[in-house]
Each structure stands twice: as structure tokens, then as C-alpha cells.
Amino acid sequence: MLIRHLQPTDQPAYAALWHDMLSDQGDYFRIALADEPEPRIPTGYSAGSFTLGAFDPCGELLGSVSLDRNRQTKLRHKALLFRMGVRRSAAGQGVGRALLQQALASAAQESGLHHIMLTVLANNSRAIRLYTSAGFRLSGSEPYSVNINGNLIEELHMTCHLPLTPGNQSGF
Ligand SMILES: CC(C)(COP(=O)(O)OP(=O)(O)OC[C@H]1O[C@@H](n2cnc3c(N)ncnc32)[C@H](O)[C@@H]1OP(=O)(O)O)[C@@H](O)C(=O)NCCC(=O)NCCS
Incomplete structure (x- = not known):
């Protein structure tokens, strides 16, 4: 398996992946296919705003994750991990x-970036288990947050505090 930062040329593969994800497993997400029928890579292509893709040996895009660092002066120590x-x-x-792991490792190289935040539906035990094992902890919750087929599902807010490394310890 190869993991790398997606580039604009990966847009067709990304759109196909997320069309399938939102069709097939849409109940795990706060976005709906109807909102974005042709999903676009949702970040920039910089160290603080990127989308990683995992490819099989034949070059098929198996999965992806995005990270977007807050640009506001007082919030630059935080980034959102999503999709x-x-x-x-x-x-x-x-x-x-x-x-x-690759997204967190890339984030840890970013000067002054310490908090990685995400939201996850409270009934998504598989994803919660993954995030918890990677170091994310519950930082809040919002009851009745997302309407999934008429059921209002609670959303959990989770945060991972990156360890201080030579790469990220300055920059406040
Ligand atoms: C959640 C998801 C991202 C996990 O990716 P994955 O490649 O299947 O997971 P991995 O094989 O890397 O497993 C990582 C961990 O996830 C958890 N996990 C994976 N499959 C699981 C299952 N069937 N039941 C419970 N936990 C499971 C485990 O903690 C596992 O670690 P372990 O094998 O050491 O126990 C993926 O299944 C997915 O895309 N699900 C649908 C969309 C989704 O929920 N996205 C997250 C939205 S916030």
C-alpha cells in the first residue's frame, strides 16, 4: 500500500472514491451525496492543508483523509481532521x-500545530475505536446533531494533542 498527498490530478479518483463512500456508507458522515454529487478534494495542497490517499499496488484509491489547519492567528495551533x-x-x-498515523505524523512536522480535532457520530464505534487508539480523546459532544434518515444522532468531538517535537514546538 502506498500513502501519499493527493494532487489536483487525483481529482477523478477522489470523486469516484467519495461518490462510492457516500452512496455505500453515507450513514457515517455529516455530508450527503446530494450536497456534493461530484466530491472534490476538500483541502489545499500545502503542509497545513492536505488530503492523503491510500493506494493499492494497482493504483486504486482505497481510502483518504483530509486535514485543514486553522488560519486565524489565535487558532493556528489547531487543525481539523475530516473526511x-x-x-x-x-x-x-x-x-x-x-x-x-501518516496524517498525524505530517501534522507533527508543522510548526506550532498541537491540537488535531475531529467529529464522529456517536454510534460509529469502529471509527471511535480507531481514533481512541491513535490518541484522540473526547472533548465534547452535541446531542441531536446530524439527521440520519430521520434520526437525530449525537456527534462526539475528539481531540488529539500532538507531542512536542523539534518540528512543531515553535511557532506560537
Ligand atoms: C472507520 C474506518 C475509517 C476504519 O478504517 P479501516 O481501514 O477499516 O480500519 P483498520 O483496519 O485500519 O483498523 C483500525 C482500527 O479500527 C477499528 N476497527 C476496524 N474495523 C473494526 C470493526 N469491524 N469493529 C470494531 N473496530 C474496528 C479497530 O480499533 C482497529 O484497530 P485494531 O485492528 O488494532 O483493533 C473505515 O472502516 C471506514 O471508512 N468506515 C466507514 C466510514 C467512517 O466511519 N469514517 C469515519 C467518519 S468519522
Whole structure:
């Protein structure tokens, strides 16, 4: 498996992946396919705003995750991790964990970046288990947050505090 930063040329593969994800596993997400029928890579292509893709040996995009650093002066120590997904056919084989670890490793190289935040539906035990094992902890929750087929599902807010490294310890 190869994990790398997606580039604009990866847009068709990204759109196909997320069209499938939102069709097939849409109940895990706060976005709906109807909102974005042709999903676009949702970040920039810089160290603080990127999307990682995991590819199989044939070059098929199996999954992706995005990270976007806050640009506001007082909030630059925080970034949002979002749109984490792995094709059902590739689930349970370590793809999600590899994407998450690489995203956190890239974030840890960013000067002054210490908090990685995410939201996850409270009924998504598989993803919560992955995030918890990677160091994310519950930092809040919002009851009745997302309407999934008429059921208002609670959203959990989780935060991972990056360890201070030579790469990220300055920059406040
Ligand atoms: C959640 C998801 C990203 C995990 O990716 P994955 O490649 O399937 O997961 P991995 O094989 O890397 O497993 C990582 C960890 O996830 C958890 N996990 C994976 N499959 C699981 C299952 N069937 N049941 C419970 N936990 C599971 C485990 O903690 C696992 O670690 P372990 O194997 O050491 O126990 C992926 O299944 C997915 O895309 N699900 C649908 C979309 C989604 O929920 N996205 C997150 C939105 S916040």
C-alpha cells in the first residue's frame, strides 16, 4: 500500500472514491451525496492543508483523509481532521490506521500545530475505536446533531494533542 498527498490530478479518483463512500456508507458522515454529487478534494495542497490517499499496488484509491489547519492567528495551533473513509472492500486491513498515523505524523512536522480535532457520530464505534487508539480523546459532544434518515444522532468531538517535537514546538 502506498500513502501519499493527493494532487489536483487525483481529482477523478477522489470523486469516484467519495461518490462510492457516500452512496455505500453515507450513514457515517455529516455530508450527503446530494450536497456534493461530484466530491472534490476538500483541502489545499500545502503542509497545513492536505488530503492523503491510500493506494493499492494497482493504483486504486482505497481510502483518504483530509486535514485543514486553522488560519486565524489565535487558532493556528489547531487543525481539523475530516473526511476519513476506506472502501468497504478494503476495510479492516489497516488502511484507516495507516492514513491516520501518516496524517498525524505530517501534522507533527508543522510548526506550532498541537491540537488535531475531529467529529464522529456517536454510534460509529469502529471509527471511535480507531481514533481512541491513535490518541484522540473526547472533548465534547452535541446531542441531536446530524439527521440520519430521520434520526437525530449525537456527534462526539475528539481531540488529539500532538507531542512536542523539534518540528512543531515553535511557532506560537
Ligand atoms: C472507520 C474506518 C475509517 C476504519 O478504517 P479501516 O481501514 O477499516 O480500519 P483498520 O483496519 O485500519 O483498523 C483500525 C482500527 O479500527 C477499528 N476497527 C476496524 N474495523 C473494526 C470493526 N469491524 N469493529 C470494531 N473496530 C474496528 C479497530 O480499533 C482497529 O484497530 P485494531 O485492528 O488494532 O483493533 C473505515 O472502516 C471506514 O471508512 N468506515 C466507514 C466510514 C467512517 O466511519 N469514517 C469515519 C467518519 S468519522
